[in-house]
Amino acid sequence: MAAKKGAVKKAAVKKSAVKRGASRGVSAQKASASPVLAGVKVDSMRRAQMLMYSLGRLTAQPFTTALIIAVVGVALALPVAFSVLLANLDEAGARSDGRVQASLFLEERISDERATTLAVQLEKKPEVLAARALSREQSLTEFRELSDFDAALALLDENPLPATIILSLNDQIQSPTALAGFVHELQRLPEVEVAQLDELWLQRLFAIVSLLKRAALLIAIMLGVAVTIVVGTTIGLEIQNRRDEIAVTKLVGGTDAFIRRPFLYSGLWYGLGGGLLAIVLVFIALFALGGPVNQLASLYGSDYRLGGLSLLQFLGTLLAGAGLGMLGSWLAVSRQLKDIQPD
Amino acid sequence: MIEFQQVRKRYANGHEALANINFTVERGEMAFVTGRSGAGKSTMLKLLALIERPSDGEIIVNGHQLNKITPRQIPSYRRGVGVIFQDHKLLNDRTVFDNVALPLVIAGAPHREINRRVQAALSKVDLLSKLRQNPGSLSTGEQQRVGIARAVVNKPPLILADEPTGNLDPELSLEVMRLFANFNHIGATVLIVSHDQLLVEQLGQRRLMLHEGRLKNAPMVRTTGGLPPGVAPAMPSVNPRSAGRNPGAKR
Ligand SMILES: Nc1ncnc2c1ncn2[C@@H]1O[C@H](COP(=O)(O)OP(=O)(O)O)[C@@H](O)[C@H]1O
Ligand SMILES: [Mg+2]
Numbered sequence: 001m002a003a004k005k006g007a008v009k010k011a012a013v014k015k016s017a018v019k020r021g022a023s024r025g026v027s028a029q030k031a032s033a034s035p036v037l038a039g040v041k042v043d044s045m046r047r048a049q050m051l052m053y054s055l056g057r058l059t060a061q062p063f064t065t066a067l068i069i070a071v072v073g074v075a076l077a078l079p080v081a082f083s084v085l086l087a088n089l090d091e092a093g094a095r096s097d098g099r100v101q102a103s104l105f106l107e108e109r110i111s112d113e114r115a116t117t118l119a120v121q122l123e124k125k126p127e128v129l130a131a132r133a134l135s136r137e138q139s140l141t142e143f144r145e146l147s148d149f150d151a152a153l154a155l156l157d158e159n160p161l162p163a164t165i166i167l168s169l170n171d172q173i174q175s176p177t178a179l180a181g182f183v184h185e186l187q188r189l190p191e192v193e194v195a196q197l198d199e200l201w202l203q204r205l206f207a208i209v210s211l212l213k214r215a216a217l218l219i220a221i222m223l224g225v226a227v228t229i230v231v232g233t234t235i236g237l238e239i240q241n242r243r244d245e246i247a248v249t250k251l252v253g254g255t256d257a258f259i260r261r262p263f264l265y266s267g268l269w270y271g272l273g274g275g276l277l278a279i280v281l282v283f284i285a286l287f288a289l290g291g292p293v294n295q296l297a298s299l300y301g302s303d304y305r306l307g308g309l310s311l312l313q314f315l316g317t318l319l320a321g322a323g324l325g326m327l328g329s330w331l332a333v334s335r336q337l338k339d340i341q342p343d
Numbered sequence: 344m345i346e347f348q349q350v351r352k353r354y355a356n357g358h359e360a361l362a363n364i365n366f367t368v369e370r371g372e373m374a375f376v377t378g379r380s381g382a383g384k385s386t387m388l389k390l391l392a393l394i395e396r397p398s399d400g401e402i403i404v405n406g407h408q409l410n411k412i413t414p415r416q417i418p419s420y421r422r423g424v425g426v427i428f429q430d431h432k433l434l435n436d437r438t439v440f441d442n443v444a445l446p447l448v449i450a451g452a453p454h455r456e457i458n459r460r461v462q463a464a465l466s467k468v469d470l471l472s473k474l475r476q477n478p479g480s481l482s483t484g485e486q487q488r489v490g491i492a493r494a495v496v497n498k499p500p501l502i503l504a505d506e507p508t509g510n511l512d513p514e515l516s517l518e519v520m521r522l523f524a525n526f527n528h529i530g531a532t533v534l535i536v537s538h539d540q541l542l543v544e545q546l547g548q549r550r551l552m553l554h555e556g557r558l559k560n561a562p563m564v565r566t567t568g569g570l571p572p573g574v575a576p577a578m579p580s581v582n583p584r585s586a587g588r589n590p591g592a593k594r
Binding site: 244245247248249250251252253254255256258341342343 | 422450
């Protein structure tokens, strides 16, 4: 349970890279809009009214609106499904029971004393249950016990082994794959020559999950761009249809921010609608896959169940949709607003 | 309030619509621009509404130097000028109410204020009964009056009108001119373009006469007597019904 939470958190962090791009556009708009709006009071009540009004406009063209929302929804559903899949994969990893162990082989130059203090430091990290430092001598002893190289080692007149730290990791607070990531980070410590997880299968799972995460990020970015373009093009057409209205509004003193607002709202609605649809699609897919997965799991004697969307993924999807929708319309309006001048 | 200095306007096709224009309209003044069709009257107004930029010279309006104004300053300048366009420039997919309300919505006026002011403006042009109609369903003369209501709803310090009586019958024309005189009376500076020499002479206000892009009577001849008795600004409204209820456009 706890392990899953950690995995989800991690997936959300990755996804937020895409969202950040979107919300930056939005906050940039706010920043540039407010000085223009200075002296023009727009109370939040009116803003809410205009938001609802823009929704009314969209429902006046149900077919176009439904089409855009469908495209945005499908585009968003793919990365969301991917992140749910990844969370499930992590969850499957967490099904290993017992502790996760890792070994840190230190640099040759590190003294036994330094190894001991490093072990004490590492033990303070939340991921680490226990850290045991082995001096070079102890390393050799353990190695002799564990291997058949006894005779070969006896031929060497110097101990070839460095000091080592054995870590027991806490898989209650982080998923095994997340812990694998943690071990990778330890590799970067100057004292550490090699850091490795002792469980080979876990290393492989980690490698696969991190590869998939990267792929998911790429897909999310590409589809995010697609959503932005789709919404931007739609809003662009709407702007063309309302050229006269925009010109007249400019003529009676409407600021760019004022003119932009209803289009941003349209983009927001498209994005939110698409986000909701994406969530529905993912739920349908989970429902369809749930039966076969349970069957498969029971064949392996496991009670594994497919996990659904976390609250974070739910909100993240809506937020990403809204952000990308607004980004698309922001870009469309910025590109065209200057060209529309009264004559 | 309005100052033209050596203003020249040459359109992209090379046509020189205005040449060497110099004049000043003082704050609180009401003046007319007359001249034949093609004389450059609309061009002058377009320069004032920042639809066109001068090719040369300086235009200073209400403290803004229009030949140097930046794009960011344009909206606030325009909010201070009420313009009535020759072609009305109304939104045909919105109601008369929404058209007139637009300047107030832009200015972020509260809901009740918008309601009150739009109704006051529409009653002045006798269109209160057409509130919920779209301009497209109105006659040209009625559309013109919607344009007037929109221009004055914000009580701008400067009102510009391009042929505001162009589509009105003589009787209504005079009433609309009286309306402008009223706005002038309560402090607005008013500049009206009209090719209707007779009507303008009747009103006896200062005239700028344009002929082929040049001012003919540059340092102005000014009729000092104000309005002739028949068009005295005593009459507060063109709408006889609302005359009592609506005592002018008191600021
Ligand atoms: N956009 C334009 N491009 C080129 N010539 C124009 C343009 N607008 C007006 N003109 C010309 O400038 C002259 C003055 O036009 P205008 O100011 O509209 O005259 P008026 O309003 O006095 O009838 C006319 O000869 C007209 O053809
Ligand atoms: Mg004209």
